[in-house]
Amino acid sequence: MNTTTPQSSQPTPRELVRREQRRRALRSMAIWVLGPVLLATVYYAVITPPQYETDTTFTIRGATPPSSNLLAGLVIGAPTGSTTDPRLVVNYLISSAPIANLKAKFGLNQAYDRFSLDPFAYLSPKSSLEWTTWFWNNHMKTAYDSTSNDVTVQVFAYTPQESLRLAQGVLQAARDVEEVLNKQVQQGSLNLALAQVAATKKDYDEATKRITGLQGNVNTLTISTEASEAVSLVASIDSQLATLKVSQAAVQAAFQPTAPQAKAVQQQIANLEAQRTQQIAKAKAAPGESQASHDVQLQAALLDYQFAQKNYFAAEGALVAAQPQNQNASFVVPFIPPQLPQASDYWKRFLNVVAVALASVVLLGAGSLIYSVIKDHLQ
Numbered sequence: 001m002n003t004t005t006p007q008s009s010q011p012t013p014r015e016l017v018r019r020e021q022r023r024r025a026l027r028s029m030a031i032w033v034l035g036p037v038l039l040a041t042v043y044y045a046v047i048t049p050p051q052y053e054t055d056t057t058f059t060i061r062g063a064t065p066p067s068s069n070l071l072a073g074l075v076i077g078a079p080t081g082s083t084t085d086p087r088l089v090v091n092y093l094i095s096s097a098p099i100a101n102l103k104a105k106f107g108l109n110q111a112y113d114r115f116s117l118d119p120f121a122y123l124s125p126k127s128s129l130e131w132t133t134w135f136w137n138n139h140m141k142t143a144y145d146s147t148s149n150d151v152t153v154q155v156f157a158y159t160p161q162e163s164l165r166l167a168q169g170v171l172q173a174a175r176d177v178e179e180v181l182n183k184q185v186q187q188g189s190l191n192l193a194l195a196q197v198a199a200t201k202k203d204y205d206e207a208t209k210r211i212t213g214l215q216g217n218v219n220t221l222t223i224s225t226e227a228s229e230a231v232s233l234v235a236s237i238d239s240q241l242a243t244l245k246v247s248q249a250a251v252q253a254a255f256q257p258t259a260p261q262a263k264a265v266q267q268q269i270a271n272l273e274a275q276r277t278q279q280i281a282k283a284k285a286a287p288g289e290s291q292a293s294h295d296v297q298l299q300a301a302l303l304d305y306q307f308a309q310k311n312y313f314a315a316e317g318a319l320v321a322a323q324p325q326n327q328n329a330s331f332v333v334p335f336i337p338p339q340l341p342q343a344s345d346y347w348k349r350f351l352n353v354v355a356v357a358l359a360s361v362v363l364l365g366a367g368s369l370i371y372s373v374i375k376d377h378l379q
Contacts (some may be wrong), residue, residue: 004286013236014244022068026297028364028368029364030185030245032363033357033360033361033364034190036356036359036360037356037357037360038352038355040356041350041353042350043118044349044350044353046117046120047116047117047118048116048117048118048120049116049118050158050159050344050345050346050349051139051156051157051158051163051344051345052156052157052158052159052160052163052341052343052344052345053154053155053156053345054154054155054157054160054163054164054166054167054338054339054340054341055152055153055154055155055167055336055338056152056153056155056167056170056172056334056336056337056338057151057152057153057331057334057335057336058150058151058153058174058332058333058334058335059086059148059149059150059151059332059335060086060089060149060178060331060332060333061330061331061333062089062330062331063280066131069334071269077170078125080161082289085259085261086146086149086150086151086277087143088177088181089174089177089178089332090142090144090151091154091235092173092174092177093140093142093174093177094137094140094142094171095131095133095169096129096130097132097177098169098170098173098176098177098179099129099132099133099136101169101172101173102136102166102169102170102173105169105172106121106165106166106172107162107165108132108136108166108169108179109125110162111122111159111165112135112139112158112164113125113165114158115353120135121158122140124133137287139155139157140153140154140155140156140166140170141153141154141158142154145247151174152314153167153170153171153280155167155170155190155338156286160340160341160342161324161340164204164338164339164340164341170336171332171334174332175233175331175332178330178332179329181330182329182330182349184325185327185329186324186329188373189246189247189257189326189327190322190323192245192246192248192322193318193319193321193322194316194319195244196242196245196315196318196319196341197312197315197316197319199315200308200311200312200314200315201312201315203308203310203311203312204308204309204311207301207307207308207309208305208309209309210301210304210305211302211304211305230332231303231306231310233275233279234276234279234280234307234310237272237275237276237279237308238310238311238314239310239314239317240272241269241272241273241276241314242311242314242317243314243317243318243321244265244269244272245269245270245277245318246294246321246322247265248265248266248269248319251265256295257265269345273379280303280307289335
């Protein structure tokens with residue numbers, strides 16, 4: 001009985017091609033997926049130090065100027081310090097302005113000058129202001145919520161104590177800049193009120209001199225009912241305008257020019273000035289049926305005098321209200337104060353390794369697809 005030994009089968013050319021493709025795929029996977037994952041794992045596990053996060057959230061509270069709706073018959077109250085636009089405070093916190101105080105009082109340099117294998121985790125005490133600001137903004141994040149008007153601050157440091165201390169420093173920086181803005185608001189309001197008094201006093205003196213020169217006894221001249229009503233309405237408008245213009249200085253110091261509050265005050269002033277001009281023209285167009293023609297000029301002078309007098313008195317009232325002791329200041333309210341963190345982000349940051357792996361797989365797939373399309377096109 002003859003037995004035949006089966007010859008070992010040789011791989012076909014197609015199988016050889018498939019084996020080469022598998023080896024190439026595994027090599028690409030090792031290079032483009034496992035490589036970044038391994039590097040990310042080593043970086044987060046060994047190189048960069050773990051960080052402790054301290055969060056705080058604050059808002060800005062203060063007196064808001066009352067509405068000045070003339071048609072509603074409301075009288076504007078004293079100009080008070082408007083609530084500061086929180087975006088101004090955020091812009092200050094991410095600028096280089098608070099760096100010096102954070103270094104001097106809250107140990108900014110000491111928190112980050114320890115040795116680390118990660119060059120981006122170390123801050124030299126001799127670093128430039130620009131580099132220190134960039135480094136600090138990578139370890140301090142601010143977020144402004146336009147819906148609730150709140151500001152959230154996150155501070156990252158290498159020990160719980162340093163994280164808490166720096167978060168308290170950020171909160172103090174917000175209070176400091178708010179105090180500066182309050183002083184600017186108060187001084188701006190006072191300066192504008194003084195300028196209003198000077199301008200209206202000049203007009204009032206000129207009107208008084210003019211009517212005195214025209215005739216000696218003003219009391220013998222009567223004004224029509226329509227003109228008297230216009231004078232009363234103009235007096236009310238002058239009172240509101242004087243207060244609004246003083247409040248405008250506060251709004252300009254507390255808000256950005258494009259803020260809705262600033263635009264609203266500008267629109268209110270424009271509307272009131274238009275109504276004032278209309279009422280003055282209406283009063284001067286109604287000299288009264290009982291007046292002789294030679295009294296028309298005298299009545300016009302009397303109307304100018306009354307308008308200037310009431311405008312001057314309104315400016316004086318606005319000046320009294322603009323005194324610093326009569327203005328309310330806004331202030332920072334931390335309704336979520338900073339607290340000592342209990343755990344670092346050591347384990348949580350390994351989620352970034354998963355993100356790196358997913359991103360690598362996506363990029364590898366996209367690159368392989370593009371390579372196949374180009375290869376097929378060239379063939």
